[in-house]
Amino acid sequence: MINFCVPGTRLCLAGDTHIPGTGTYERKGYIYSSLAGIVKITEKEKVFVVEVQTDKGQNIVPNPGDVVTAEVSVITQRYARCAIKCIRDTPLEKPLRALINREEVQATNKDQIEIHKSFRPGDIILARVLPIKELQSYQLTTAENELGVAIAYSDADAQMVPISWTEMQCPVTYNKEYRKVARVLPESDKVDKEK
Amino acid sequence: MLDSAAIEDFILDQKKYEENIPYESFLPENVKFKTYEAKLSEVYKDGKRADGRTRDESRKMYIKLGALVEARGSCYLEIGDTKVLCGVSGPREIPYLQGYTELGSVDCVVESNPASPSDKAYSDALKRALEPSFCRHEFPNLEISVSVMILDASGSALAAAITAASLALAHARLPIFDILTSVTVGLHGDLLFIDPTDKEEALCMSYEKNSASQNHGLITLSYMSTADQITHYYQNGEMDLQLLLDTMDIGISRCKDIYALCQQRLMDEVKISMKTVTDTQNVEDSMKNLSTS
């Protein structure tokens, strides 16, 4: 049985057995819907989570721990400013500003990090959102093997090929440039693993 | 033959034309200066208003959700002749933000045609009305953009804008605590006019000097029915205290009536919009049933 709801619909009693999930809120002991959609009740660890699913997907806001795709816009000695373009698999309508501090680029050798040897403006990077502090932009980190520069273009406007964890090479001019390279698993490997 | 007096008159007239003179001042005397009774009977006569309604009837409302294809959420609302179109987009970053805001904000812009009244006041009022109904804690540092175009302001324009904006937010699938509904109630003498047209609003903002009761005014309020909260309230005019409170109660009960209509309309739209999702689920369920049986 499919239950439709609109914002303000009272769904059920809140308590130990039922918790409000996405698209709902709790008020005076009851769970109400805050979105227009279908009510879904899922069981998680002996507790029912009440959610509302909509056709337009979830409201995408970067939450701490999410992996995002961003484009570097400006670099300085202390930080790299970038614009978040996708959150997990969902592209955003409008990019969100974010910042990567010098200390968050790598997990090791933090005092020897140089931003201009890790990122350049125009690079597409994978990064993780850090816990939200009271600052203007989101804080990102690339201090993991799977995070870092995914796509970069050389001066000759050719997409560079990674040759090590710290270098990329241009296929046209054979120039090497320093980047903090991400360990992106190629698509074909993934398919093999599933099989 | 131009003499100095005529030239002076001409110059004075020119200065006069530099200001905005309403065309009504050029109407013939018998049309311009009507008696109070004549003005009142134009608007309300024999227990019926100019459009045939009784004093406690609202005009018919027409709601269309999804009127704007490009916007994330949209709503076109008509109350009688008042026509309002609202589009919602976002969330997006707050431009020129300094510092951190824990709660998101709603950036409202109300535009009207040159023929309709002022905008900035309406934009501020709409923002104040919408913000309590919006789940702001889910959008830190971000804002939702709401833009309303008042196509025809024939009374209760702000009330229509608030209702349309709330429905557009719900259509955009942005989290709100409840649908906001809004009404305007007018008072003239001891006559109450629910959902006044623009002529009736003008009457309610005027008073008859020699009459016994000097009560007059307009109340615009918006109300969240499930939470029982007034989110916007504007009153102007002079009213006895008890009359004011009674008028407010009437306004709130009218808000609840409109709420039922809005809820129904939104529910219809959700069912149609999620038909593809539900159809797929039905197919999956029946496939499961087939495979198990």
Place this chain on the structure above:
Amino acid sequence: MVRLSPEEKIYIIHGVEDNIREDGRSQTQYRPIEVETGIIPSAMGSARVKLGNTDVIACVKADTFTPTWNKPDEGKLQLHVDLSATASPWFEGRRGEQTSEEITTILNKAYESIKLESFCIVPQVKCWLVDVDISVLSCDGNMYDAIGFAVKAALATTMVPKIVASEEDEGEKELQITDDPFDTWTPNVSNIPCLVTLSKVGDSVMVDATNKEEQCSSFTCILAVTETGKILSTFKVGPGSVQPVTFSKLILEASSIGRSLHSELLSALKKENGLRKREIHGFLN
């Protein structure tokens, strides 16, 4: 404006609910109000109001204008608010201009429904246009109430020179300002309202919020109350919502508070008027 930590907010909210605020006042108590009129001698009327640390000056000037065809015997009252950056660094630049525009709009709307037939000189020919300029010198919350007092006090002590209409031939009237500098008239302020700002903090309703208390308010509204307790206009300011039941109580309280404010202000002005020779303190103290 003032940044408060969540703990400070809780402290203030609990204080209000227990009817003992930070400075010891109860929920319906105003801070000490000081009113001094006539501090700007070059203006027709002026008043300075100090409400705790909120300091406001109102300055009145009158001019004549030709009334509109549909209101031939009514004058106009225009208010303008200027928030100086000395009041608070928050009011610097564009933000101050925007805030003062908002306040000006609200004030003009609040005073819109006042009947101004006493401002008429000759119907359809000339009426008085009274301009009130308000300067906020220092802001510690509750600007609107202070402005309301200042406007009323300034208008109550304004001396506008009389304009005499003398009959000329052909029925046309010639208007002349009187030569005698002491031949003035004072506007009747009995229908000028006082502004009462009520804030809902926690579960209680209170008046006269300081800057810090304003941050903790979940619903604020301004009511323009006349001497008889009638409400001329109501504005909700800021975000927040309220239950209709609470709101009705709020309105009733505003009406009774407004009435007592009017009587206090008028008795103070009467006392000031009665002082034989009064030294104007102004800003020297």
